Amino acid sequence: MELKGKVAIITGGAGGIGLSTAKLFLSEGASGIMLVDNNQEALNEAKNVLKSDLVRFMKCDVSLSEEVKAYMEKTISEFGRIDVLFLNAGIEGVVKPIVDYPEAVFDQVIGVNVKGVWLGMKHAFPHLKANGGGSVMITSSVAGLRGTAQVSAYVASKHATIGLMRVGALEGAPDQIRVNSIHPSPVDNRMMRSLEEGFAPGAGELVKENFTKMIPLGRYGTNEDMANLALFLASDKSRFITGASYVIDGGFTA
Numbered sequence: 001m002e003l004k005g006k007v008a009i010i011t012g013g014a015g016g017i018g019l020s021t022a023k024l025f026l027s028e029g030a031s032g033i034m035l036v037d038n039n040q041e042a043l044n045e046a047k048n049v050l051k052s053d054l055v056r057f058m059k060c061d062v063s064l065s066e067e068v069k070a071y072m073e074k075t076i077s078e079f080g081r082i083d084v085l086f087l088n089a090g091i092e093g094v095v096k097p098i099v100d101y102p103e104a105v106f107d108q109v110i111g112v113n114v115k116g117v118w119l120g121m122k123h124a125f126p127h128l129k130a131n132g133g134g135s136v137m138i139t140s141s142v143a144g145l146r147g148t149a150q151v152s153a154y155v156a157s158k159h160a161t162i163g164l165m166r167v168g169a170l171e172g173a174p175d176q177i178r179v180n181s182i183h184p185s186p187v188d189n190r191m192m193r194s195l196e197e198g199f200a201p202g203a204g205e206l207v208k209e210n211f212t213k214m215i216p217l218g219r220y221g222t223n224e225d226m227a228n229l230a231l232f233l234a235s236d237k238s239r240f241i242t243g244a245s246y247v248i249d250g251g252f253t254a
């Protein structure tokens with residue numbers, strides 16, 4: 001029961017990593033979870049999967065300040081506090097070289113993956129401070145640590161979150177707010193199916209095979225693998241850890 005009595009917000013909460021994390025947090029004793037996502041259909045499915053009175057669901061776009069403020073306030077009004085903020089919502093954009101990459105998609109990816117994280121910390125810090133501290137986790141990627149051709153917006157956004165994480169860790173430390181980032185290699189879920197198809201339309205399986213060959217442990221990560229790391233960073237077991245980037249990649253970047 002690593003999260004006994006703790007209240008957590010999970011953005012992108014109806015997606016692969018977010019939903020697995022919600023399940024794990026519940027099984028570890030979380031006393032309240034606010035699941036935030038901009039996909040209503042996915043939120044409805046998540047409700048059916050989780051079937052718990054301890055979870056609230058909110059349709060929000062994390063790139064819009066008013067909506068971020070609203071999900072923080074709703075969490076406070078429902079549960080009275082925020083202990084854990086998992087800034088996990090993200091989009092992959094498209095797979096195209098920079099010269100062909102649509103400007104509107106670039107702005108959208110930066111809006112969700114970077115501004116969404118910045119807004120999350122901006123609106124959560126006062127609540128976390130009022131609690132005497134808390135843990136913020138940001139889902140970056142191995143794409144935040146190295147380049148990959150044809151996904152410029154995604155790679156730029158995931159590098160940017162490391163900067164935000166470091167600044168958040170420094171600004172939050174006096175108030176016992178910890179901020180860390182998580183860097184998965186390919187995870188076996190919807191986002192990778194979309195990227196595989198983008199890299200080789202009609203031959204996504206081949207892309208998966210090639211990526212898998214580059215992972216020393218010989219497989220993609222699972223949503224549950226990511227949830228386990230999020231649990232550690234959310235819990236008091238990581239109480240002296242802040243400002244750190246956690247690679248979770250089966251040896252991919254080694």
Ligand code: NAD
Pocket residue numbers: 011012013014015016017018036037038039042060061062063088089090091092112139140141142183184185186187188189190191192
């Ligand atoms: P996913 O697509 O299943 O989940 C992402 C969720 O974010 C979706 O439910 C989506 O509806 C939601 N979302 C998108 N835009 C939003 C917005 N503006 N406001 C609120 N919610 C929004 O994929 P996932 O793998 O679970 O992604 C979670 C995080 O993990 C993302 O930040 C992603 O970049 C990162 N990541 C994923 C992989 C991978 O291989 N899947 C690898 C490294 C990092």
